[in-house]
Amino acid sequence: MNQTATQAGIVPSFSAAATSNGVPPSEAAGRSSAVRLRDAAKTYRTGDIEVPALRGISIEIPYHRFSMVVGASGSGKSTLLNLIGCIDAPTRGSVEVCGEGVGKLDDDALADFRARNIGFIFQTFSLVPVLSAYENVEYPLVLVGAPEAERRRRTTAMLEAVGLSQHAHRRPNELSGGQRQRVAIARALVKAPQIVLADEPTANLDSETGAAIVQLMRRVQEESHTTFVFATHDPHLMSHADEIFVIRDGTLVEHRRGDGRSDA
């Protein structure tokens, strides 16, 4: 797979895309963190009951690293990823993504920001069912207005990188769970985003397929140097991470680096 990705020219295309997104890699590299949350809290209201999901969390996620947010179910991982992914706003505190204080952006600006800078990989794959694998992967490039030739080149290369060239014209319902998640990975990476957020991407897969998917993401991350934030409740996956953030009851309880150093 590694060889395939290299042959497909994925790495150079990622660099070009990053430049086109307006945040050159060198500039991005110059900043200390891809994500910075300061005392970010999120409380959901269910009728008269307030349920705190995040209780004032401060976190910095570095660029170009494969970061993992680990915690039990209900610990606040998904809420944290939603704040980082700019699809939810904190009740309190601030969120800065790629140097942009996203709290001041309106809905359209946030949508554009997500289209340019953030790729999502969901637990349930969430592919558009009426589009083929190829069209699903191409979708984010259409959103950023990439020219057709560029779209074709990148989409083809990306599908090849995830080993799905042969299935490019199949609809999601004609693919296995593992293949769907590969399509989702290709879709998240095809526009060369600053950050890729993966929320429990292996939860709906068997352990073997799940492990293969994590390895694929890890490899692609290494080749593209994209910032990955991977949320999981499975401690066994921590071995793949450069940075590990352990969340419990909406609070960051530990930040550990892949080399074993710990901040908390």
Next chain:
Amino acid sequence: MKLLIKTAARNILRNSRRSLMTGSAVAAGAMAMLLFGGFVAYIFAGLETSNVQRIGHLSVFRAGYFLFGSGNPSAYGIDDYRRVMKLISEDPVIGPLLNVETPTQSLVGIAGNFSDGNEASKTFLGVGLIPSERDRMQQWDEHGTGQVRAPDHRLSDNDEARGLVGVGLARILGLCHPLQVSDCPAAPERGAKVESPKPRDDLVGLAQLEASSSVEKTDKAPHLDLLGATAGGAPNVVSLVVAGAEPQGVRELDDNYIAMHLALAQQLVYGRGEHKVTAIVLQLKHTSDMPAVRARLKQLFEQNHLDLEVRDFGELAPFYVQVVAMFSTIFVFISLVMGVIVLFAVVNTMTMNVMERTNEIGTIRAMGVRRSGVRSQFILEGALIGAIGATAGALLGVAIAALVNWAGLSWVPPGNSGAVPFRVDVLKHPLLMSITWLVLTFVAIAAALIPANRAARLSVVDALRHV
């Protein structure tokens, strides 16, 4: 945009049964609107044709006649009408647009049949006309309704004494048998004949006086004695040779109608005085020229200081206007009902689509699609369902209309004396087709707006959590 259309089309096909049901509702609506609209258009064309054949497009009267003149036609006659007709026909604007220009004389009086033992009399409404020009007027068929009548040889420009009566009047005056009118019962025999007082100085006497002095009855056709009043108020009598009876559709007219040669009508109304006419009837080649000709006539009369006014056939035959208004109202009502059905069908379908695709909406929003993009997606789907349904409905409507027309059905419209073909004119009215298509597609778009807005307003997080 290409992606938007592709996604919309595939989503419609994905829920094929639901889309088919909704599209069928739109198609049924389009078909109903087109078929009824086509039928109404045919009725309008038929009514317009029969009116224009009978009374032309425009009638020129002496000012005031329309409101007051029917009670005293002789006082509201157009002086020197031949000069006015020449002025009109030679006008460079009006001339080329004219099909027929003909004078007519309206009159009222009493018609009596005192021949062959009859002693029946009846008030009548008469019209004096030039037979050949009436025949030419009845050839007008701009809309191709097929209502053209063959020339009526019973009347002739050269025989001023001949005329036609309504079937009702023929029955009342005992002319059914001599005229051999079908469906026209003769009066029952009465036991004892009532003796009339003698000597008589009434209508019989006048008729005998008139008969001995003027008209020589050369044929065996029955004749009527017509009593009228001249412009000076003096009684006047003429004899009319009844060449036939023709049904008038409306009973009130049928029981009173007499058509006669213009010269005879003028003789009755004006006697030995100046012969005028009540109206100059203008039949145009095309109805659409009516406003222009009317405006030009007004200008022409002002320039020549003529105290004349112009009325169109809608003013002279309010029945036409009433029928048009009634059928237009029914058409609007049916269109509204169809529109509401389509509206609810599309709202229901699109609401279900939004509910089923909530997670997909969350996904594409997370990927960077704006709210407006989500809204456009669902509106486009509604529009496509509407457009496809309306197109299918239009095609079905055209096919059914062709079938109905091919079947050769006929019916008797209100106010008509005879059956006419039952037709549905759809293809002749591209505007009707276009408007029906546009209205239903627009309704489908409007119906999709509500669920589309709901989809666009969904919270991304909530949508992603939706199972």
